Amino acid sequence: MCESSDSDALRIFLLAKIQIRNVMVDTFLANVEIDEQVYPQAPSTNRLMQTGVKVPTSQAALFKMLPDGFSLPAQELGGALRRSRTLYGAGMGFAGLGVLTMVVNATVGLRWQPDSAMTDALAAVDQDISQAFQSAKEELGGGRVSDIDVARKIVNDLGAAIKNSFEDAESWSGEFPFEQALASLQYWKF
Template sequence: MPAPQTASRSLDTRPALGHVNLMVDTFIANANADDLRSIVRNLLATNPPHFAHAFTTAARSRLRQTTARASINPYALFVRQSSHTGAPAGPTPHLHDVLTRARSLYGAGMGFTSLNILASIVRASVGLRWDDDDGDLAALLAVIDADIGQAIQASGISSSSVGPGPDPPGDVRRLLMVDDDARFIPIQSSKEEIEGGRVNDDDFGTARAIVDDLRKAVKESMADVAAWGGEFPFERAASSLDHWKI
């Protein structure tokens, strides 16, 4: 008589993969965004590092799917200043959505994809005018400058040989939607994409093209702002790009 084949099953207590517990899925489907953020942060902070690695790997997989379907209209990012009504230049809701996507990408370690988006934003800002009284637009451009620094390297340093700079000021941190107790440390970034082996030989050409395009966009902005005597808003990005070789 053949031996019973039930022992191996009874010893295998690993959970089945590919499904979420019904009650947990019900909670996820109905919880608000703030609660989910708090829960995820707590899980990442109280578990071993490999847990965060698995989380960002899953995040990148999801973002690759959604980014492939997303599109950016560079002409819909800013409202141009009006010479007829005197209305100042400013951002559009589309810009907010695009910035949110860029931050999700570099936060998950997809720095080059994020830089591609940020280059479009910098180029779209060429031709805008602002003055000392227009603090909102100047502050927003400063945040975008910080975004570029974060995408290049999450601590905002321009090169490993230059050393870390100060954390972004409080207003920038708030606009980036970063918790007050969050630390800016050099983890997910374009540099880490290379150092972590996530950019293979076939991708290096694309990565260089993205960085070169961002450099051109920053230089276009610098020339435009100099022409009308404004204060160049992307100093941090320009400094980072000057020291970054890939």
């Protein structure tokens, strides 16, 4: 009877380990673009992906304008957010903030309806900025920032973008989408 319960416990343990691995693989597959999975690249190109920060080529491509004058997130926004999350998740918070600054800048001049896909996407950007700030704080605290002036410029550029977005949202009586990012920015001085 003891052997049976031991083997049952072992079976349950092994199944739990397999399920955890499957969740990790599923998470990876959900967040990676197909091109990254199957496209063969030379080793020199792979090295550039690790050392250079890839940003979307055009801010205009991040959002699409509808005929009624409102905007929706474009597919390219998802790629920019994945890139930012990869950077700040790897401890490169300032690089992630650089990508997110471009996203915030791209919202200036746009209009969106309340409770739309656009407001959901901008709420995700707001959360990502807060997470990237936390990563940047850890990067700074860990002594991994090689040029403090570049880091300050990144934060100042983001601050200017958030300010422009705030003023733009006020001009058309829209809801300002980056309140949490603004609070994080105001309380972090370095």
